[in-house]
Amino acid sequence: MRDASKTAFLDQLTGKLRERSAVIGIVGLGYVGLPLMLRYAEAGFRVLGIDIDAAKVEQLNRGESPIRHIATADVARAREQRFEATTDFTRAGEADALVVCVPTPLNAYREPDLSFVLDTADALLPFMRPGQVLSLESTTYPGTTDEELKPRLEARGFVIGQDVFLVFSPEREDPGNPDFHTRTIPKVCGGATPACLEAGLALYGAAIDRVVPVSSTRAAELTKLLENIYRAVNIGLVNEMKIIADRMQIDIHEVIRAAATKPFGFTPYYPGPGLGGHCIPIDPFYLTWKAREYGLHTRFIELAGEINSDMPHWVVGKVVDALNLRGKSVMGSRVLVLGIAYKKDIDDTRESPSVELMELLRDKGAHVDYADPHVPVFPRMRKHRFDLKSVALTPSSIASYDVVLLATAHSAFDYALIREYAPLIVDTRGVYPAALPNIVKA
Incomplete structure (x- = not known):
């Protein structure tokens, strides 16, 4: 009793x-x-x-x-x-x-x-x-x-x-x-x-x-880390597969769609310009830090983190190459980044890879703007500073940029309009077919 x-x-x-x-x-x-x-x-x-x-x-x-x-x-x-x-x-x-x-x-x-x-x-x-x-x-x-x-x-x-x-x-x-x-x-x-x-x-x-x-509380704490590290590792795998497919001139999104038709043993994960949000880019570090207390080195988790962390640099390299092929330097080029939220159809910019892309391009001398219907004014952030407002997407505004970098695939974007008027699109989200002449996959 x-x-x-x-x-x-x-x-x-x-x-x-x-x-x-x-x-x-x-x-x-x-x-x-x-x-x-x-x-x-x-x-x-x-x-x-x-x-x-x-x-x-x-x-x-x-x-x-x-x-x-x-x-x-x-x-x-x-x-x-x-x-x-x-x-x-x-x-x-x-x-x-x-x-x-x-x-x-x-x-x-x-x-x-x-x-x-x-x-x-x-x-x-x-x-x-x-x-x-x-x-x-x-x-x-x-x-x-x-x-x-x-x-x-x-x-x-x-x-x-x-x-x-x-x-x-x-x-x-x-x-x-x-x-x-x-x-x-x-x-x-x-x-x-x-x-x-x-x-x-x-x-x-x-x-x-x-x-x-x-x-226990410890089991609950580790449950959350497992959920997000599972995603981070699988995204790291598919990001590495993206690089391999790109070198082989294969559309990784086509491959993922085909693999996803298997009714067992495969869960589709999709590549992107990097990891964003409060959880997935951060949670693995909480576990790797704590694991050191027990003399453990989380090699697999840290490798996935390295791959995901390097994605913005890889995407910027694709932008540089795409401009070079058109006889332009990234320095002085006008770049419009589409979407600065870390995922589609929200206004959350925490740890967004889009913002890191903006900084990397600015550091290379590009003039960078952004368009995001969910983030009308660039927010105050601890690590990133831009005094910018979202650009309205019109035929003339789109055409005024040397390259449009599709970083977050918001549903509100008029992709047909963008495709028609953008001289060059670097697509990190697999929105456009690879065969289009002004499209570069990244």
């Missing part, structure tokens, strides 16, 4: 989650936190969003979406359903659940930077109370929850699994994917103790169709 003194907080918490009377606190209202907020509001919970960006908080409280692919109507509906945003961390005690969705980037040495997670934890801890569940969703190396968050809670006098509950549940958002939504994507969850896991299952089971329990 369970000791009532050890389960009173757990029973109270799971009861409130079951009855939808719990307050859900979402810390970090970006590409992960905002969809999660919408889902909990839709499920009938009062949601308190906490973010350090005052402008974003004001925008959300007006019922407006700060993210292009998330509809303002959905945010306005959440406001009607008792969602409120704030910059005030002292209000953390109002929440029964605190879900942390903050960035985990790399530092200048390509090592994990947990400053956002740790600063957030340190800002929340003074205002936490018994009976709360704290969930970390930010992608990180195995051991982060146990080694960083657990000691901080214990230093406050909390007993993990008795009066507060600690879980890790990796985010699985896929911005712009119309086929999967927060509710329908299965949620992996690991707890610091069995009671913590029970609290985590209650938290996510109240809003997500399927919750997948694992044995």
Whole structure:
């Protein structure tokens, strides 16, 4: 029989989650936190969003979406359903659940930077109370929850699994994917103790169709890394195949389409100008860094990373060669980059290879502009700076460039118009047939 003194907080918490009377606190209202907020509001919970960006908080409280692919109507509906945003961390005690969705980037040495997670934890801890569940969703190396968050809670006098509950549940958002939504994507969850896991299952089971329990927070942390490293390695393979096919004058996209007709044993991955987004270019480094603690060298993963990291340089080489064949130097040439978001039909430019292409071309003396209907003004970025606005695509504007570099294949682009008026197109996404006279595959 369970000791009532050890389960009173757990029973109270799971009861409130079951009855939808719990307050859900979402810390970090970006590409992960905002969809999660919408889902909990839709499920009938009062949601308190906490973010350090005052402008974003004001925008959300007006019922407006700060993210292009998330509809303002959905945010306005959440406001009607008792969602409120704030910059005030002292209000953390109002929440029964605190879900942390903050960035985990790399530092200048390509090592994990947990400053956002740790600063957030340190800002929340003074205002936490018994009976709360704290969930970390930010992608990180195995051991982060146990080694960083657990000691901080214990230093406050909390007993993990008795009066507060600690879980890790990796985010699985896929911005712009119309086929999967927060509710329908299965949620992996690991707890610091069995009671913590029970609290985590209650938290996510109240809003997500399927919750997948694992044995520990470390297993949950490694699950997320495996998912993204699997993709990174396969993309690295197909990028290397692209280079081989190019040298053999074979269209790699034709080959992938043909291979994908095999009904078993093959999953199609597609090449591109490099990796983008917050997860795939970064997550492998979290594991390789942690693996060194165990005396392991992740050769296979690092090789794929080298191939993917080199793709922007390879693409720029194709641009240089294509211009040379037309009697032009890249220095002084006008280059229009199509799409600076890291994937099609969204406005997220984090780690976008398009932006690296722009810098590499600018460094070679090209005059670089961009066109992206989802990013009307070049955003503030930590590593890249351009004072540019998106170019409107008209017959005259397209024709004014020496080369159009197709980097992100947004659905909104008029590809027939671009093909008709662009003197030269370097296509990194396989949009155009290879046989066209003004098309170069990259």
